[in-house]
Amino acid sequence: MINKIVDNKLYICSTLLLCALTYLLNFCTAIYQCALIFTLIAITANAITFTYGKSKSLKGIAFAIVINFALLLHLPYYIGGKIVNGLVFASFLSLMISMYWSNSVFQKLTSKFSIAISNALSLVVASIIDGFIMGLFFILNNQFSYSRVLDIFSRELSYKMLYGFVASTIIFVVLKMFKTNNLNHNLNK
Numbered sequence: 001m002i003n004k005i006v007d008n009k010l011y012i013c014s015t016l017l018l019c020a021l022t023y024l025l026n027f028c029t030a031i032y033q034c035a036l037i038f039t040l041i042a043i044t045a046n047a048i049t050f051t052y053g054k055s056k057s058l059k060g061i062a063f064a065i066v067i068n069f070a071l072l073l074h075l076p077y078y079i080g081g082k083i084v085n086g087l088v089f090a091s092f093l094s095l096m097i098s099m100y101w102s103n104s105v106f107q108k109l110t111s112k113f114s115i116a117i118s119n120a121l122s123l124v125v126a127s128i129i130d131g132f133i134m135g136l137f138f139i140l141n142n143q144f145s146y147s148r149v150l151d152i153f154s155r156e157l158s159y160k161m162l163y164g165f166v167a168s169t170i171i172f173v174v175l176k177m178f179k180t181n182n183l184n185h186n187l188n189k
Helices: 002-025 031-052 054-072 087-109 115-140 146-188
Strands: none
Touching: 002 031, 002 054, 002 087, 031 054, 031 087, 031 115, 031 146, 054 087, 087 115, 115 146
């Protein structure tokens, strides 16, 4: 009974973290900021997937997106001094699609690879999908030239890869430390 209460509290806290990060995503003013928040969302979603399963993770992301879409629906978004209509919807749609595929890849890879490698590879998938969808949005809305969209895509992908590599390395080191501590603890018994 106590484990179920702790599990529920942890899931609720994880979902609230997704809500906060999703809210912050639409207030980023620089590519590196957006990439960082996106990466944190993906890592949180992967952690939920690992702990509770893909379905609970996607429900948490969907909940965060619906809440934040309602809050930010009428947020005027400016790029280069011009208002960009539909950007909030496009970013949330892109987030949901990329997190779906990221969670799917993460779930499949965890049976074959370590958590750190599975996390890194799923972040790559999410980053490419998100960049492609957002690039398509900007091209279809004639906001930027093809070269500008490609520049934004490559810079955002670079930041996401850097953040994902750093996060996955930290995850690898922390898990290695726990494994070593547990092994040492068991040997000292």
